[in-house]
Amino acid sequence: MPYIYGTDEWDEAYQEELSKRMESETQPYIIPTPEWVAVYEKALQGDAEYKEVAKDWEGSVALHVQAKPEYGLDDDLYGLLDLWHGECRSIRIVPMEAGESADFVITASADRWLSVFRKELEPVKGMMQGKLKLKGDLPTIVRNVRAATRLVDIIADVGGRFPDTLGPEEVESLRAAVLELRERFNL
Numbered sequence: 001m002p003y004i005y006g007t008d009e010w011d012e013a014y015q016e017e018l019s020k021r022m023e024s025e026t027q028p029y030i031i032p033t034p035e036w037v038a039v040y041e042k043a044l045q046g047d048a049e050y051k052e053v054a055k056d057w058e059g060s061v062a063l064h065v066q067a068k069p070e071y072g073l074d075d076d077l078y079g080l081l082d083l084w085h086g087e088c089r090s091i092r093i094v095p096m097e098a099g100e101s102a103d104f105v106i107t108a109s110a111d112r113w114l115s116v117f118r119k120e121l122e123p124v125k126g127m128m129q130g131k132l133k134l135k136g137d138l139p140t141i142v143r144n145v146r147a148a149t150r151l152v153d154i155i156a157d158v159g160g161r162f163p164d165t166l167g168p169e170e171v172e173s174l175r176a177a178v179l180e181l182r183e184r185f186n187l
Contacts, residue, residue, distance in 0.1 A: 002186035005095045014092065014185060021177075030174055031117065031160040032065060032079060034093055034181065040158050041091040044081075047154055051086035054147035058084060059103030059136075062094075068110035071163030072174035075182065081151075095186045104136030114162055117155050123148050 003010040014034070022035045029036035044050055063079040078099025082089040099105065106123070108116070112131060115121040124145045126132040134141065141148060166174065181187055 002184055005098050005186060010185065017181070017184070028160045030166065030170070031114075031162055032077060032093070033174070033177065036158075036160045037079060037091050037093060039160075040155060041088060043154050043158050044088040044091070044151070047150070050088075050147065050150045050154065053086075053150050054083065054144065055086040057086065057144050057147050059140075062099040062102035062105045063113065064099055064105055064107040065113050066107065066109045068163070069175075070171070071110055071166070072171040072178060073110055073163065074175060074178070077178070077187070093181070093185075093187060100135075102136075104134065104141065107133040107135070110163065114164060116152060117162070119152060119156055123152055 003013050018034050018038055021033070022038065025033070025035050029039060061081045061083060063081070065073065065077045065079070067073050067075050076096065078094050078096055079091060080094040080099055080102055081091050106127065108126075108131065112121070112126070116123050116126060116132070121131065123132060124141055127134045127138060127141060163171070163174065178187075
């Protein structure tokens with residue numbers, strides 16, 4: 001039976017699973033696995049520039065990655081960033097319901113997200129062009145363009161292995177890991 005998101009039990013089990021995965025997986029981690037998300041979270045939490053440029057930001061942001069079976073992502077994934085006045089309180093891969101309830105939900109194909117993470121597409125420009133679909137207030141995002149840009153810069157600084165660079169065995173391993181996480185954590 002899967003854990004229920006939002007409970008202490010879910011968070012404790014997620015943290016335990018994350019610790020195991022960080023010990024057993026080879027770095028650089030694959031984007032968007034929980035272990036990669038944890039490295040990104042730590043980098044964001046320690047980034048003085050982000051703290052300054054995001055000091056007026058209020059609200060959670062969900063990055064909705066649409067399924068791409070060729071990358072081992074058979075179903076959509078949601079990464080939830082709990083951001084508040086320059087602080088990153090947490091980043092987690094979460095169930096759809098939690099992702100969709102974020103203050104801002106940004107949806108794109110896995111390929112489009114990879115172009116953002118590779119800094120080939122500026123996120124706010126992508127939203128304005130409709131390449132990234134936004135549920136939330138675009139003027140708020142535009143007023144905080146430096147914070148959005150810094151979020152992407154930190155992703156580039158963290159690095160990682162992109163799903164489109166994986167070999168067939170690695171794709172199958174990612175698929176199995178995502179399926180296991182989905183079943184245990186109701187993702």
